[in-house]
Amino acid sequence: MNYQNILSETENGITTITINRPSKLNALNRETIQELHNAFEEAEDSSKTKVLIITGSGEKAFVAGADISEFADFSVEEGGKLAAKGQELLFDFVANFSKPVIAAVNGFALGGGLELAMAAHFRIASDNAKMGLPEVSLGVIPGYGGTQRLPQLVGKGRAMELIMTAGMIDANQALQYGLVNHVTTPEELLEFAEKIAGKIMKNSSVAIASAIRAINANFEDGENGFEVEIEEFGNCFGTEDFKEGTQAFLEKRKADFPGK
The missing domain is CATH 1.10.12 (Lyase 2-enoyl-coa Hydratase; Chain  A, domain 2)
Structure with a gap:
């Protein structure tokens, strides 16, 4: 399948899906969310895919957030539908995916980007990664599962502080919080993710x-x-x-x- 905003390749049992909008810091728009859904569906149906790795193109960002220009003038009803559709198509879909999903977080993972990483089954970050849910600075809250998954991963108090301050934490603090499992250099990130995927594939x-x-x-x-x-x-x-x-x-x- 041909995609405009993502890349998907499978080798040795591992499907690597790369969000490929570097000029937009890989921000998630509706088209990208739909393409990601389609790529995950394709991987679900493929006997060649045993483990998925999701990452962002370039060195600056995993996903720097949602594409705000798409919903800046939305009504209450439209906003609710946006969150519901996004969760159904991608975030809940990834969280409940039957094959292991590893998020390889390179650079910024903010807003919808962190929500996507949290939907994965676990996370590895490069040491230049920055993570946060800054939505309240825009007068809105996380709508793709952030208010639910962040407390599950780091605890209620830390999640409250991160969301209320709209702040960012670096990779080492994310490791301390339990938000990510490992921290590597940017150069080693995908190789390390593939090494873990290899261990997973030895099992049933x-x-x-x-x-x-x-x-x-x-x-x-x-x-x-x-x-x-x-x-x-x-x-x-x-x-x-x-x-x-x-x-x-x-x-x-x-x-x-x-x-x-």
Whole structure:
């Protein structure tokens, strides 16, 4: 599929999706959000994709925010629809994606950019990264899941401070907060993400998909995460991956998971 605002390439089981609007610091507009949705859908359906890495083009920004010019004159109704559609198409879609999604945060990740990174299953940042949710400085709040995912990741008090001050934190502070898992140099960022992806791909993709559903259930209203874990755990016993994994363990060999 041809895209105008993103790049998508798959190699050795890893699909790397790059937001490619460097003149706009990779800001998210509606077209880019739709293209990202399409690229993730394509990766979902591809047997060649085992892990996804999402990053931004250039050295300045992962995603510097949403494209404000698109919604500066929106009404109350239009604003609500913008948030709902964006969450459905991209942010919730990524968070609940069945294959592992790693955000490789290079440079600025602000507003919708940080919200996209937080929707990924975990984050790696380059040491020049800056992160924040500055929406209140524009008279609005984060609308793509930021008020929900940031407290889950860093705690309520830190999230309140970051959102209320509209401030930014650097990569090392994000690491201290637990917002990112690792910090690397800009040159090593993608290589490091690919190294982790390689470790992930040695394991059962079916079990990983089950783990994603179980972990996410703990953060969903009306869901009992323990009950979902029990159900997903039981379901694993009916998979070919479970049979291969346990047999390989008993035979003291490396498992060759069929992904079924």
